[in-house]
Amino acid sequence: MTTHAADAMPAQAIMAPPEGVEPGAEVYHQKLGMWVFLLSEIMFFTALIGAYLILRFSAVEWMAPGEELNVPVTATNTFILICSSVTMVKAYAAIADGNQRALRWWLVATVLIGATFVGIQ
Known part of the structure; x- marks a missing residue:
């Protein structure tokens, strides 16, 4: 002991x-x-x-006052960014649980989703 x-x-x-x-x-x-x-x-x-x-x-x-922005792309990018935030919260929860494997998985998912966001930008 x-x-x-x-x-x-x-x-x-x-x-x-x-x-x-x-x-x-x-x-x-x-x-x-x-x-x-x-x-x-x-x-x-x-x-x-x-x-x-x-x-x-x-x-x-x-831009002319009546011109519309590309709303579908903006909405899609917003959704992707929110998903990236969710995976980051999951990674944080994995740290609190001491689960290294889940931490790595959620961080990789966060990076991939973040790269998708930047690619669309």
Whole structure:
């Protein structure tokens, strides 16, 4: 029978932060990281929308207001993207279950479906 080092340590030693780290600092770093991520996403989409507006208003010729987009291809691509998301969730569930074989299968399916999405684009 094997013993783990955690079995011999008191609970306070396991839960205590590493030396030199203030209590609660990890939570602060995680929150800071999330805020930096959210702000970077805001900047990214602001740049995308700004670029669209600049191109749209500087273009001499644009699509006529009555022209329809290719809805069937767009709907198909949306469905493919949703399927790719579902396979990714299944891969995540396989990780939680510790099932490496299912994880690999779902990840391969995700990559193939994602490649199909990009190919249609």
